[in-house]
Amino acid sequence: MDERLPQLLMCRELDIAPLDPYVSCDFLVRPATTDDEPGIAGVLTDAFNDAWSVDRVARELTRRCDVDTVFVAEADVKIVGTASARLGTHLIPGAGYVHWVATAGGYRGRGVARALCAAVLRRFQELGCRSVVLETDDARTEAVRLYWRLGFRPLSRHPMDGTRWDAVLAACDLCDREE
Numbered sequence: 001m002d003e004r005l006p007q008l009l010m011c012r013e014l015d016i017a018p019l020d021p022y023v024s025c026d027f028l029v030r031p032a033t034t035d036d037e038p039g040i041a042g043v044l045t046d047a048f049n050d051a052w053s054v055d056r057v058a059r060e061l062t063r064r065c066d067v068d069t070v071f072v073a074e075a076d077v078k079i080v081g082t083a084s085a086r087l088g089t090h091l092i093p094g095a096g097y098v099h100w101v102a103t104a105g106g107y108r109g110r111g112v113a114r115a116l117c118a119a120v121l122r123r124f125q126e127l128g129c130r131s132v133v134l135e136t137d138d139a140r141t142e143a144v145r146l147y148w149r150l151g152f153r154p155l156s157r158h159p160m161d162g163t164r165w166d167a168v169l170a171a172c173d174l175c176d177r178e179e
Contacts, residue, residue, distance in 0.1 A: 005160055007135035008168065009091060010144075010152035014125050014132060027075035027107070029115045032082065036072050037062055039079025047102035061100065068127065071119045073103070073112045080107040083116035085123045091133050091157075096124035098134040101143065113143070117150055138164055141172045148174050 032040060037057045044052040061070050066088045073081035081103040089097040098120050103112045124132050134152065136143050154165045 005164070006158055007137055008144075008161065008164060009133060009135055009155040009157055010147050011092065011095070011131055011133045011155050012121070012147075012150065012152040014096075014121065014130055026110060027073045027080060027112060027115070029071055029073050029119050032062060032070040032072045034058070034062060036070075036079055040070070040072060040082045043079055043082050043102050043104050044100060046104050067099065069120075069123050071116050071123075073107070073116055075107065080104045081112040081116050083113070083120050085120045085127075087127070089133060091135075092131060094130065096120075096127065096129040096132040098132055101134075108142075113146055114150070117146070121150070138168050141168065144168055145172050145174070148172070 037054045040061065041052040041054050041057045044050070044057070061067055061082075061084055064086075066086055068085045068087050070082060070084040072079045081101075083101040084099040086097040086099040089095055091097065098117060101113055101116060103116075121132060132152075133155070134147065136147065154161070154169070156162055156165070
């Protein structure tokens with residue numbers, strides 16, 4: 001039987017220097033409303049190559065009781081990114097969980113994901129969380145680079161994680177995981 005490895009885990013303490021709000025003239029980051037659900041579904045479908053419906057967005061994000069806030073980035077009167085602040089994670093008790101960070105294809109590399117993550121981290125600070133975790137996949141090197149720049153560092157929870165993190169960080173051209 002082929003065991004599926006868990007996603008890679010990263011953590012950031014919130015007592016380190018807080019992030020300054022990211023300001024851009026190209027897009028606005030704000031809390032989502034139910035009117036944004038179709039746009040969120042489109043961004044998530046595009047970013048993860050997985051079909052997201054409005055019903056799925058409502059069920060897993062905007063109307064889920066453990067999701068405190070869903071943020072969106074809006075540009076040209078459309079949703080171009082999303083990220084959510086989820087509470088009650090089993091990964092680290094009391095930690096916030098950065099959930100479903102996604103940017104539409106035409107807006108990647110323009111600071112959208114960074115601005116969304118900064119909004120999520122500020123929300124967790126407001127809520128009194130001391131740390132924040134997220135999960136990512138081995139192949140998402142651009143995301144890992146961003147999370148590293150935001151102060152997240154790898155955590156191991158599976159015997160293969162050390163080897164996996166070594167490979168991911170090498171692919172990202174980041175320093176080793178012991179730093």
